[in-house]
Amino acid sequence: MSVRRRLVIGNWKMNGSKAENEQLLSDLVKLQNAAAANQAAELAVCAPFPYLQQVADILKDSAISWGGQDVSEHAKGAYTGEVSVAMLAEFGCAWAIVGHSERRAYHGEGSDVVARKAAAAIAGGITPVVCVGETQAEREAGKTLQVISSQLEPVLALGADAVTKMVLAYEPVWAIGTGLTASPEQAQEVHAHIRSLLVQADAPEQRVLYGGSVKAANAASLFAKEDIDGALVGGASLVATDFQGIANA
Ligand code: PGA
Numbered sequence: 001m002s003v004r005r006r007l008v009i010g011n012w013k014m015n016g017s018k019a020e021n022e023q024l025l026s027d028l029v030k031l032q033n034a035a036a037a038n039q040a041a042e043l044a045v046c047a048p049f050p051y052l053q054q055v056a057d058i059l060k061d062s063a064i065s066w067g068g069q070d071v072s073e074h075a076k077g078a079y080t081g082e083v084s085v086a087m088l089a090e091f092g093c094a095w096a097i098v099g100h101s102e103r104r105a106y107h108g109e110g111s112d113v114v115a116r117k118a119a120a121a122i123a124g125g126i127t128p129v130v131c132v133g134e135t136q137a138e139r140e141a142g143k144t145l146q147v148i149s150s151q152l153e154p155v156l157a158l159g160a161d162a163v164t165k166m167v168l169a170y171e172p173v174w175a176i177g178t179g180l181t182a183s184p185e186q187a188q189e190v191h192a193h194i195r196s197l198l199v200q201a202d203a204p205e206q207r208v209l210y211g212g213s214v215k216a217a218n219a220a221s222l223f224a225k226e227d228i229d230g231a232l233v234g235g236a237s238l239v240a241t242d243f244q245g246i247a248n249a
């Protein structure tokens with residue numbers, strides 16, 4: 001019997017403003033307090049870097065944790081525009097998303113860089129949320145599991161000590177922000193594959209989140225699948241009731 005606690009992480013991407021964040025977070029805290037007694041899921045938000053202090057101030061006494069949407073592979077130095085794990089830790093971050101498909105597609109991040117970022121996060125005491133996922137073309141070519149394996153290869157090669165400090169997220173690129181969700185069966189097939197790789201890596205109980213147009217309406221059927229341990233949520237994480245609805249699912 002698995003003891004993996006469900007985890008729902010909001011990825012705000014490049015959205016928000018001080019006023020909007022204030023509203024969203026205070027609504028979330030209220031909803032969370034109301035739901036706390038009967039909700040088993042752990043909740044987190046990953047905000048744009050400039051707002052981390054604001055997020056920390058509002059969430060510090062809540063059960064909701066927070067994180068960054070990326071982290072540098074480097075500890076410090078001449079890396080203009082980058083943010084280090086020590087900086088994230090100073091703002092109380094528990095999480096750093098690494099290898100999101102938008103970083104891979106728009107910033108040319110390959111799986112080796114993603115693995116180094118995951119290692120840097122772990123070294124700094126922050127849990128990396130390592131994202132993998134195939135494109136529509138890769139799925140149509142029957143290459144989904146092969147793509148997932150190769151994206152995870154350098155990450156799992158970090159060894160069991162590292163992998164047991166990670167969360168993985170399966171996010172089919174064709175489902176992100178498109179309103180198309182993988183069916184629970186399609187998602188479970190990939191999650192089971194990832195689980196088998198985790199078993200080989202000696203980290204069988206790591207949580208594997210699903211991401212890609214998760215909404216309150218489709219969350220329960222995804223979470224019912226054996227190897228789906230929660231969700232990484234973009235669009236729906238920007239509306240407090242939608243996000244809390246996913247956590248309640
Ligand atoms: P979406 O984004 O929920 O808006 O599809 C998910 C993600 O990119 O993490």
